Every structure is written in C-alpha cells, then in structure tokens.
Amino acid sequence: MRKLFIILAMSASLAIATGCSSNTGNNTTATTEETTDDLDMDEEANPDYDPNRGEGKFTKVEVGDKLDGAMATSGEKVFNVKCSSCHKLTEEKLVGPGWLGLTKRRTPEWIMNFITNPDPMIDKDPELQAQLEICLVRMPNQNLTDDDARHILEFARKNDGVQ
C-alpha cells in the first residue's frame, strides 16, 4: 500500500516537475536512484573463484619442510580458544570435520583464506557447499589475525606429522 502511495506520489511530483519545473521532482528522483545502487547481490556466478587458493588476502604462503615449533605452539593456543569447540584433531567429525589430514587435502593459502574469510568462501566453494549440507553449521568468522591464521596452519601441519 505504501509502495502504491509512493508511486502515485512520484508520478504526481513528476507532473509538477514537468508542468512547472519545480525542484520537488529532483528530490524524488534522487531517492529512487539511491534505492538501486551498490547492493551487490550478483555473486551467484563466480568464474573468478579459484578452488585451490580460495578467496581472501593470501595468495602464496611459503611453508618450510620443517616445522616451526614456536609457531605451532602459538597456533595450538589459538586452536584451544577458537577452534576446539567444533573440531577434533583426529578424523572424527564433531560440529565440523576432524583436522587429521587437513594440510594434505588443502593448500596453505586455501586454509588461511578460509579461516580468516569463511563467509564468502562458503558461498562460492563447491566443496564447502557440499560440506555445509553435511554439517549444517556455517563455520563462524572467529576474527583471527594474520599471525593467528599462520600459527594455526603450522599447528595443523604438526598435527599431520610435520616435524
């Protein structure tokens, strides 16, 4: 009903505008234009999405052959606060999948992008979408710093046997 009124009102103002070149018409036009801009809902098609890298600020993450023990220890601390409620370190699924083998299934970039930028990736990554159908809980954004993310990656590597 309100919409109808607005439409009527707008056409009426337009009538004035045409008849008398009053400035009331301008206001109305400005408001209508505002309603359509920058609502970017067109993320459905995602030809640019790279399933190996994921999407986020990390393009290339260098990991050594050997484990960085200090980073892994720090990563474990973050894991205990922000991850362990939902992920086990075995293969067993809790709320989300178990972590064993994670660093063998995914690239370092993908892991760090996903844990720092989960929502856009859940929307675009076909495998994450399949995973969501199983888990039914979207992985929350736990506001990790870049360092946190790198340390968690190192801890996951340790969990996968890197020494």
Place this chain on the structure above:
Amino acid sequence: MNQMKNLIKNLGLFSAALALTALNGCKPKDIGNAVSADAAAKAYVAPGKYDSYYNFVSGGFSGQMSVYGLPSGRLLRVIPVFSVDPEKGWGYSEETKPMLNTSHGMVPWDDLHHTELSQTNGEIDGRWVFGNANNTPRVARIDLTTFRTAEIIELPNSAGNHSSPFITENTEYVVAGTRFSVPMDNANGDVPINTYKQNFKGTISFISVGKEGDMDIAFQIQCPGVNFDLSHAGKGKSHGWFFFSCYNTEQANTLLEVNASQKDKDFIMAVNWKKAEEYLKAGKGKKVPVKYAHNKWDEKSHTATSTIKNEVIVLDAKELKDICYMIPCPKSPHGCDVDPTGEYIVGSGKLAALIPVFSFDKLQKAIAAKDFDGEYDGIPVVKYESALYGEVKKPGLGPLHTEFDGKGNAYTSFFVSSEVVKWNIKDLKVLDRVSTYYSVGHLCIPGGDSKKPFGQYLIAYNKITKDRYLPTGPELSQSAQLFDISGDKMQLILDFPTIGEPHYAQAVPAEVIKDKSVKIFKIDENKHPYAAKGEGDAKVIREGNKVHVIMTSIRSHFAPDNIEGIRLGDEVYFHVTNLEQDWDVPHGFAVKGASNAELLIMPGETTTLKWVPDRVGMFPMYCTDFCSALHQEMQGYVRVSPAGSNVPLTFSLGTNQPAASK
C-alpha cells in the same frame, strides 16, 4: 480498507494542494495540515540502506533511552539505563546488578528525561550520550562504541534531578539541578513541611568528566530553595557560564499549580562556573558528609562495580556573591536554551504570552555595572531590561523548548497551542508555524543545542497521541513527528511511535558514530574471573554450597552440557562465555525455574546467572537466542539431588555414557 480511505483522502488533499499550486504559480505558500506528496519519499530509506542520522530519545517513565534512525523513524535499539531490561539481562545478570545500585539500594525502575551527546569545542563528538534519572537523582554516561551504559553517578542533596544532564562545550562538566528543594542530606530532614523557606535548599551539581569518561562530583552550589527546571551551558563567548531556569520562586510547598504561579516573573539563574572553580581552588568549599553511589562498568572484566562515596564539596551562593545571578523571566520558565553563537539565551515561560531573549553581552555589562534590582534570598537580581535583548511577541500559547538550525533561526514548541513556531533570532519575527499532533513537548534538531546544528530535520515529541495510530487500549505509544526544515517552511513528513514518554532527544549525523561501533569483544582480552577461554577451561567447581559452572557457548552447544551432583540448598552460578568472535552472534542461556532471568551473552563476553534450585529433579537449560540451524539442539541438563546426597559432582560434553537401567 482504512488505508485505502486514507490514501484517497491524502490524494484528495494532494490534488487540492496541486490546485492551489496551479493558482499560485507553482509555489505553495501554505498548504495547512496536508501532508504533501513527497513526504513519503523524504522519509523513505530503502531496504538495506542506512539512515543518515542517529536519534537518541529519552524513554521518560520507562527509564531507558531509545535509538532511532532518521529520517525513517526506525527503532534501532533500546539502551537500558535506569531500569531493568529483561531483553538484555540488564539488572538481572550478576555483572549488571551493581549498575542499578544507589544509596537506597537497588532501584529497578526510574524516569529518564533528557539526553545530551558529548561535545568537543561545542560540536558533537560521538563519544558518549548522557541521561538523567529524575526520581532517584543520578546521571548516566553511555558509551557510543558499545551503546551500553558505562557509568552511573548518584547525586546527594538532590531530589528530582530534572535540569540535567546538560554539558559544557568540551564536556568538562555535566550538570544536575535539583527540581525539588529539600533539606540538605546531612541536616535534620524531620521538619514541618511549612518550614520550606527556612529549611529547604536547592543545589546544582557540577560533575566533572575525565578523558576516559570518569565522572566525579567536582562541587555543588547551594542556592535558595526553588524548583530548578532546565538548563543549558553557555558556548563560545559565554563558555564559562551556565543558565538554569527556576520556578516556584514563591517557595510554595503545596498546590504548586496555583501557588507557584503567583509572581509575574521567576528567574533564569546565570552561574559563573569558572568563578566557582576559582573559589573551589581557593578552598572556599565546605566538605559535607553525604552518601551516594558511583557505579562503573569495566569492559575488560565485563563486570560493574558500585562504590559508596561519603563526601561532597559545597559552595554557598549566598556567601560567595559573584557566582550566581538571577535574571527575571516571565511566568515559570521551563526551557532555557542558548543559541549557537552563545550570545542569546531564550527563556520559555510556560504561562507567558511572549518569549524573552536575553543577551549575554548585556548581562555582562549589567553585572559589571551592578545594575541590580535588589536580591532574591541573598542572590543579586539583574534588572530585566538590562539583560533583555528583546521579546518575541505573541508567538503562541505555552512556550516550552527552543532548538536552533544554525541559520539564524530558532524553533520553539508550544504545548497549549500544539504547534512549532520558527522565528528569527535577530529581528525576533515569527517566520512560520506548523501544527503538531498533539501537545508538543520537547524538540530536537540534530546538533540543535550545540555550536553546529544540522538544520535539515526537526523532530517534535508529542504528549498526546489520540487518533494518530491504531487504538491499542487505554495506553498509546507516544507520537514523534519528523519535519523537513531545509526550506523556508516546515514540512511534516513522518509520524513514528516511541517507547515510554520521550522528553528531550538529540540527533547526530550517522558518520560521527557508526564506524566506531564495537562488533565483538576480543576473547583474548576478557578479564572476567570466571571466563573460559576455550572448552578446555570449562569446568564445575564446588565451594561449600556455592557451585560455579564455568561454561562456554558456541554454535551450537554448551560445554559442559550435562551436570550432575547439584544439591538442594546450593547456589549455582552459571558463568557463560560466548566463544564466538563474529559480529551479531550473541548466545542466550536459560535454565528452568530460574527466578531471576535469562542471559544474553555477546561474542567474547562472560555473563553470570545465579540460580537457586528449589526442588529435586532434572532441569533443562538451553540457548535462547537463535544462533544456527542447530540452535534447537543447543541444550543440556542439570541434575539436582536432595540436600546431603552423595551423587558426585560431574560434568561432561559429548560423553555418551552407557545407558543405565535405573
């Protein structure tokens, strides 16, 4: 159907307006009460779009403060301040209870009348908004990064804290003037009521505000026993002065409706607070024993503390002659408003047929020349004409409050004639008037009492709603009305309902506040003594008959979610830490039979529910705030055994014990 009728009616009015338009060559001068056709477009904010202003509206007898978006009039949040709020657990969780403590104990419901945004150099800076408690006198400071009440200070020697919480231009002070004069707290208050003139005093308090917001009563000024009503600080050239309207200078103690309306003029009291500071420094204040509460919220421990203080410094306006001056002002002045330049002080006598405008420069000259008309109870009275700049003649009936648009115009509300009148400050001529529906009280223009108003909108907060909304029984929500004041003529564009009874309100462009909003509390910075940072910290501890359940919540389970070994007679404290670190993911917590309430826990926060089980049995607990697709699975059980039972205290999560046969 009704809507359809209204639409037709509106269109009818609109065509009438169009017809007029045609006659007047496209410039409608006065289309009366008709809501013109572009009103809807002007108040329309499309789905997914932000409003352009925040509007902080006092909740009156609700004791809370509400936040609206303008121009849509959408309610964004109710900030609990002086009343308990079950929606947010305010006054129910163990952490928030101290915020409502007073020298009278816990007060669960008060009356918040005025809001004032903090300023730097006379401009709204978006740090805090202050509110006053009218009944049990207090001032609250609300942090605008969290939209939470961060501090509440009680005011001794006061009753009915009405002329508050107005501030100086750098938020050096928040003031509080007592509406009721009363015997001082340390004097014997057990006196006959008809000894008002001898025993009753009026105090005004200057509360200093630190850089981080710490409030402290710097000093009080003891004044004659009158009713202080409203106030505003000087600004620019008048910075250093504060102006308070006072009524009941008759000093009546009964039937004030008649007895406090006898005199032709009451006063606006001008206070030279810089002078008061000098006297304070020179040790002229008297330390007076009192008792008042100072409550502070700590964002790191997510916990409030309440401290009772025992002393305040009082300056006597009768003895220290050059702090206070009385300016006669017609007929029980209410609003006391200072224009953006700081030169003009507008007094609105509720029963007056004109609006006096005083000049700060003339006032200074009159004081220097001792151009006085005697004294009122020891306070010099400046001659009316000597301080007067001029009068707005026949503006309307029952002037109450004035706001400014920064373009040289003032807007005054008229309660009795239900209208807003726009007038020019320099020539005092009425420029426009517009009806309100009905009986307008306060007005608000964004920044309208600061040095820098944003003269785009004006909001009228009306006392009577009557036929504006669908009937909802005897009680109706109050009606606020939004006017576009960007042109010569004020134009009504929206009605919107409000909570409680709105008195004063303030508004500010959204940019000043929106980007500072806190989204989560960082879990690493959580200093709550019972915080669980990760499920590894979750545990249950018994200390005598007190049981602390240190638990976590995350989408979508609690840790622990099975607890056994609670006994009748125990006091159980559920300390729930929300492990989420994402915006807009609170979790709730409730346990059956909790007589206190529920909890609502923001990401990274720890909040405590005290529960005293009253019977043996199995008590379910669950999350009350929909959090994920598996929210309905977010639940657990607490087993309560008889007193003295030997069921061991155990807790678990995800441990499926073999089914027992019994």
